[in-house]
Amino acid sequence: AECAEAAREEARRVEVRLNDHSAIHESxxxxxRCVQRGDAASMFRQAANSxxxxxxxxxxxxxxxxxxxxxxxxxxxxxxxxGSGNSLNVxxxxxxxSLVQRQVARVLGIxxxxxxxxxxxxxxxxxxxxxxxxxxxxxxxxxxxxSGRPVRLVLEREEDMVLKGGRHPATSNYRCLVDTxxxxxxxxxxxxxxxxxxxxxxSAAVLEVALLSMDGCYRINDVTCRGRLLPTSAPSNTAFRxxxxxxxxxxxxTIMDHAAAAMGEDAVHLRQRMLMKAGDKHLDGFQMExxxxxLLHGCWSALxxxxxxxxxxxxxxxxASPVVKRGVSLIPCKSNVGFxxxxxxxxxxxxxxxxxxTVSITHGGVEMGQGIHTKIAQIAADAxxxxxxxxxxxxxxxxSIPNTSPTAASxxxxxxxxxxxxxxxxxxxxxxxxxxxRSDASESNASKxxxxxxxxxxxxxxxxSLSTTGYxxxxxxxxxxxxxxxxxxxWTYYHIFSAALVQVELDTLSGSYRPLYAHIVQDCGxxxxxxxxxxxxxxxxxxxxxxxxxxxxxYSKDGHLRSRNASTYKIPSHDDIPYEFKVxxxxxxxxxxxxxxxxxxxxxxxxxxxxxxxAVCAMRQAVQAISNKVEESSGAVLSHTPATAEVVQMECLRxxxxxxxxxxxxxxxxxxxxxxxxxxGS
Numbered sequence: 001a002e003c004a005e006a007a008r009e010e011a012r013r014v015e016v017r018l019n020d021h022s023a024i025h026e027s028x029x030x031x032x033r034c035v036q037r038g039d040a041a042s043m044f045r046q047a048a049n050s051x052x053x054x055x056x057x058x059x060x061x062x063x064x065x066x067x068x069x070x071x072x073x074x075x076x077x078x079x080x081x082x083g084s085g086n087s088l089n090v091x092x093x094x095x096x097x098s099l100v101q102r103q104v105a106r107v108l109g110i111x112x113x114x115x116x117x118x119x120x121x122x123x124x125x126x127x128x129x130x131x132x133x134x135x136x137x138x139x140x141x142x143x144x145x146x147s148g149r150p151v152r153l154v155l156e157r158e159e160d161m162v163l164k165g166g167r168h169p170a171t172s173n174y175r176c177l178v179d180t181x182x183x184x185x186x187x188x189x190x191x192x193x194x195x196x197x198x199x200x201x202x203s204a205a206v207l208e209v210a211l212l213s214m215d216g217c218y219r220i221n222d223v224t225c226r227g228r229l230l231p232t233s234a235p236s237n238t239a240f241r242x243x244x245x246x247x248x249x250x251x252x253x254t255i256m257d258h259a260a261a262a263m264g265e266d267a268v269h270l271r272q273r274m275l276m277k278a279g280d281k282h283l284d285g286f287q288m289e290x291x292x293x294x295l296l297h298g299c300w301s302a303l304x305x306x307x308x309x310x311x312x313x314x315x316x317x318x319x320a321s322p323v324v325k326r327g328v329s330l331i332p333c334k335s336n337v338g339f340x341x342x343x344x345x346x347x348x349x350x351x352x353x354x355x356x357x358t359v360s361i362t363h364g365g366v367e368m369g370q371g372i373h374t375k376i377a378q379i380a381a382d383a384x385x386x387x388x389x390x391x392x393x394x395x396x397x398x399x400s401i402p403n404t405s406p407t408a409a410s411x412x413x414x415x416x417x418x419x420x421x422x423x424x425x426x427x428x429x430x431x432x433x434x435x436x437x438r439s440d441a442s443e444s445n446a447s448k449x450x451x452x453x454x455x456x457x458x459x460x461x462x463x464x465s466l467s468t469t470g471y472x473x474x475x476x477x478x479x480x481x482x483x484x485x486x487x488x489x490x491w492t493y494y495h496i497f498s499a500a501l502v503q504v505e506l507d508t509l510s511g512s513y514r515p516l517y518a519h520i521v522q523d524c525g526x527x528x529x530x531x532x533x534x535x536x537x538x539x540x541x542x543x544x545x546x547x548x549x550x551x552x553x554x555y556s557k558d559g560h561l562r563s564r565n566a567s568t569y570k571i572p573s574h575d576d577i578p579y580e581f582k583v584x585x586x587x588x589x590x591x592x593x594x595x596x597x598x599x600x601x602x603x604x605x606x607x608x609x610x611x612x613x614x615a616v617c618a619m620r621q622a623v624q625a626i627s628n629k630v631e632e633s634s635g636a637v638l639s640h641t642p643a644t645a646e647v648v649q650m651e652c653l654r655x656x657x658x659x660x661x662x663x664x665x666x667x668x669x670x671x672x673x674x675x676x677x678x679x680x681g682s
Contacts, residue, residue, distance in 0.1 A: 030196055030229035031204045033484050035211045035283050038222035043187035047177050056186075057178045059258055065250045065641045067195075067553045068167035068240060068546065071571050072368075074123025075160040076133050080104075080140040081150035087114040088141060094133035095125045095366050096406035101398050103134040104141045120395040122368035126543070127239030129368070130406045131201060132164040158564045167240040167547070168194040168206055170247040178259050184274055185259050187222040190214055190251060196229045197236035203229050205340050206237075208484060210244030212283050212491045216252040217296060217332040218274040223283065233559065239408060241540065242609040245335060246547055249610035250641055253331055257620055258636035267617065268307060268330045275300060275332060284482045284491040292495055294589050299499040299521040300332055302584065306519060310503050318625040326516070327621030328503040333610045336492030337410045337603050340481045344405045346473045347415035351380065351423040353466040357453035359384065359391045363420055364404035365412040366396050370605050371532035372412045378528050379417045379599055383424035386452055387445075410603035414493060415472050417598035423470025430465070434458045494596040496604060497523040500541070500611035502578070506622040508656065511649025513622070515545070515578035515615055522607060523586045526593055526600035533604050534583045540608020546572045547609065548616050548641045616643050623648070626655040 001007035047056035078092040088108075094100050097117040105115045117137075122129060136153050144151040155163065170192060177187040192210065196203035207227045214225045256274075260267035275297060276282075278290040288296075307330045314326040339345050349363040361380055367373040373393040381388040396404065405415065434455035443451065460466060482489040500520045506513040520541060524533045550570045554563045563569040593600040620637050637651055 028231055030200050030231055031207065032229075033204075033207055033211055033227045034225065035214070035484070036224045037215075037281060037283055037285075038187075040187045040189045040222040040224040043222040044175070044177060044189070047187075052181075055179065055181050057180055057262055059176050059178060059255075059262055060174065061254070061258055061636060061639060062171065062173050063251045063254045063639050064171040065169065065247050065547075066551075067169040067237065068551050069161050069553065069569060070124075070126045070128030070164075070166060070240060071161075071569070072122075072124025072126055072128060075155045075157060076129065076136055076164070077152075077154040078133065078137045078140045079150065079152045080137070080144040082144060082148065083116065085114070086110065087116065088144065090115060090117045090137055090141065092117060092119060092133050092137050093122050093129055094119050094137070095122070095127070095130045095368065095408055096134075096404075097366070097396055097398050098402070098404045099131060099406065100134050100137045103138045107138045108141060108145055115398070117398040118395060119366045119397075122366060125366070125368040125407075126241040127243065127408060128164055128166070130239045130408050132238055157566070161564045161569070162561050163235060165197050165201070165235040165237040166553070167242075168196065168203060168237045168244075168247065170194050170210070172251045174251065174255055176255050176259060178262060180263060183263055183265070183270065185218070185220050185255070188215075188220050188224070188255070190225045192225065192227040192247075192251070194227065194229050194247070195232055195234075195237065197232055197234045199236040200229065201236040201238045203237060206239070206244040208244070208340055208482075209336065209491070210248045212482065213245045213248035213334075213336070214252060215283050216249065216256075217276055217334050217497070218252065218256070218271070219276050219280045220274070225283070234555075241543065242606050243409065245606065246544065246609045246613075249333065249613045250548065250616075253613045253617055254636050254639050257617055261624075261636065266311070268311075271330070271332065272300065272304075282491070282495075284489065285487070286490050291589070291592055291594075292497070294592075295523045295586065296332060296334070296497040298586055299497050299523055300330075302521045302586070303330055303499050303501045303519060307501055310501070310517070314503070314621070314625075318622075323508050325506050325508055325622040325625045326503065327506070327618040327623075327625065328501070329614045329617035329621060330499065330501045331611070331614045331617060333498045333500065333607060335410070335496040335498075335604075335607045335610070337414060337496070338479060338481065338493045339405065339409050339411065340491075342481055345411070345415065345477060345479055345481075346405060346471070347419045348401045348404070348472075349416060349419035349423050349470040350400050351420065351427060351468060351470065353427060353456055355457055355460050355466075357386070357390060357449070357456045359386070361391065361393045361420060362395075362397060362400040363393070363416040364396060364401045364407075365416040366407040367393075368407070370412070370536060371529065372407065372416070374532060375413050375528055375601070376417060376420055380420050380424050382599070383421050384428055385448070387449065390449075410606050411493075413601070413603060414598045415477070418472035418476045419470040421470065421598070422472065422476065423468050426468045426470070427466065431455050431459055494594050494602065496602050496607055498537075498607050498611060500614040502612075502614040502618050504615055504618040504622060506619060506648065506652070508623075508626055508652040509649075511645040511647070511652060513549075513619060513645070513648060514576070517580045518578040518614075519582040519584070520608070520611055521584045521586055522604055523588075523602065524604045525588060525597050525602035527585055528599060528601045530585055533585060536605045537583045537608045537611075538581065540606060541612050542572045542577060542608075544609040544612025545576055545615060548612050549643050550576065552642050552644055616641060619643060619648060623651050623655055626652060627658050
């Protein structure tokens, strides 16, 4: 096609027939996993045979979470052009340049060194550009090879939404055992199903992270979590910011609300009672350290007083307001960093010093708005003792940095930052004698820059190399991921903790609601760039509001995605952001630096997603305020997300009906009476 419109016209001529393309194949399963701590089955049997009448309560329920589209600003795009000697130059919007390189080489039958892939700054990724761009890059490469002309392929928004999949929908059945004397959950059994789509893609890894996150931040001695991946004929679901943790967060926080309601107490009190402490084990078997306890409890305690005040204000407001209700909740969160495949936890970097003293860096990470280039520049400037404005970071390129790992799993800065430090250390050692010969302890910052420039010039004149590569591998990061076969290893380089306080206001007539207030306290270690870290937490939280409250994927009976553009798929807007929104970066204990994080700064880009579950927990409180009755063994309210206005409205209707003392009332009469309550004298 000579133009985009001609290409679209020809594409419309293609007719595709699929059989049973909306069916879920219950008889087949891609993968199954299980993680266990203690003996939940034995605990359930012990409770059933207990002679202490009324001590144990068995609660059962189902939690389901819908999918989510990545909806990054820039759709997937690629330009492929022929180079010299049967080579190709590929410019692509992707988080994984090496995968694109391998797939283009594979479909064309040429060696890897003939495919040059360049990934400049992306307009967002969120995991959607980790593996999926390889398909469009390969298609464009074939067209380029056949036509002998450059090919540009840019997906329109609808095409992008329909083709690439998104976050995995999940359904979980749970049983939890509550000790009413100790007022804690003593055993938990969860069966989870993730819907993978037409291929596995990264689904097995998503399932593993979800299972290892299932205990949240809570101390539950006996836990069994089983998971299955079901194939469907929908597009293959893939990586998405949070990578299984948001699904697990919806499950465990719903269970906590359910258990608290069954005991007739505030869910926040139960959460506080069950917070992990030093010595408690995570589901991978790793024991919580005393420093980690201080961080988790520090995030939590920073919001307790504020929660108590808002809880009291909500109760007073609800007593005076028959229709509009308010709720508030406080939840803890933990997050992980790193890949589950050992060899992916490596990175490389190239650092060049020029004769004017300026520095250029190319590394294996891709900038997509998360600020990795800024942090890398700061890390390099600190390692070389020069101002950050003397450092420039170029885009990722396969001819500069080969065999890169994807920029994903919150590992970009940790892996590539270590590689940059390795290279900078080598260069600093080469320059050391020239710096010493010209240094003066009393010189100003400007003079130090001059000293640096002169030392670089001296080294160049003496034929000292001013360029080197750096590497981060097993020696720099001795991390062995958790294996579901051997039951050994860790699920993270280090843990990141946070706590989220959210207050919502709910119109029980329409089901519409709005977060009034949100305050997040985030553990980020020793932040090298607090502004970026705060921005990542804010952005993650708002994206989490979309997942849990707004963004609904609607399919037709024949399996086609109906919510496929901005008019039918509701992402958060400015009107969905809390009226008052605070993010506080936790000040770590005096002298504390987590050496497992590069220069002590922790990755926080995925934490905000789970924090938004606090909005759903707050809405549950607001809904229950209608009848002032708590849900018990029948299950927690709003156990399906996204909790859209339609879903919330139906839940409000049920509570309003229950509030009529058992008298039957038609819907029209009920709404009429509610309208009169809201508008006296009408």
